[in-house]
Amino acid sequence: MQHGRGGVDDAAPPVVLEVDLGPGVRAGFTTRAGGVSPEPWQSLNLGLNVTDDAARVRANRARAGAWLGAPVAFASQVHGTDVAVVTDRGSAADSVGEADAMVAVAAGVGLGVLVADCVPVLLADVEAGVVGVAHAGRRGLAHGVVPAVLDAMRSAGASVGRVRAAVGPSACGRCYEVPATMRDEVALARPATWSTTTWGTPALDLPAGVVADLEAAGVADVVHVGACTIEDERFFSHRRAARGGSTTGRFAGLVALAGA
Template structure:
């Protein structure tokens, strides 16, 4: 059975999408397609799940150890996808055909980007701290250094907790919105909130990316995805799903 990945269009020669919980081998509470090695799941199960994602992508996937920062790792070749992690980073960029990059999330925002013409792709993990630290801008800058043009870049802001469900203290909301305008919101409960997907989209557009798609999937509301906050309320733990993007190998490359 094909892996049920939510595919997105980032241009010709690019394969991109967001995994769901389905299609893997992990047992409860991580069931099924947990891709996180740091959440208590059996590492053998996680590696099998990652292998299934690589098969979907048609290329080995490079992963990073994410620390809610703004560091970007530029993939140098297939060796970067050979191990469990390339090291600490919250975004990966690749101009190497036949190598995918992925970011892990469970309420934070996975951002997939591609300049199909320049043959450059990127993936960023943008939680509240990373967004404030500038991980989205850093990812774009690393892509530009590899030949991308923001005006040609397509971006998809993937499944994340919505502003309607992300309640924060009023002081935090105001502090984040001062640094990333467009993030402040009010939750469905009428309390102060943060709309991280809106903030990511605003940063992308202000950086010159005109093609920004925000599907609006909410991880807290949509049980197809892992959600850290939903698991906390249930008194349990959860896995990690991913945003993955790959450059297909083209004739002559």
């Protein structure tokens, strides 16, 4: 039997950082641990587009769904602002289509957002029975994916003033180095993203941009899980893997309303 990083047995359940988005909501961010994929994806890789075997990825997604208590719907993320509305448990196939955010209004419908340095965002309005996720990469954040998912939640009956949000592990503003022109372009749209690395070069602070968008929209309850994926090997990081000349997997933010 294979063993994962740090001696974690591949048969062990997923290790998930749970967050509180209100009563009746299950939500959290997966780590690398608790899956069946071998190196270099070791071990809970949830991404189908990173050359891992599809059967292993589907087995990992089933493990994530078991933790969540609901089948998990994933989208084909393209760094845009489109929002998919997921209406039933049967939507948990490989993909619900191209979208970088999703909203669900039914209990027992799981939503998942895949990342490996971008920002995963989880959202819930318990009173309205609406949950959402967003994939906030550089382009999607600059173009307004966070306001877009909040608008979709509002259309589904949510009140932004009641929404609770969790901003998950991602590349931090101290490490996410970019060309100066790129920093200027993104910061023009989202000023809170302007940053500098610890070694003095231009950078982007994407989670700060997400938090600023949430607060500007009126979301008062925002939790930021501040782990940096580039520095923290509990999580997959595209940038860290690329520095080593390797590929890597994807972890996920997961959310669902409890119930059948």
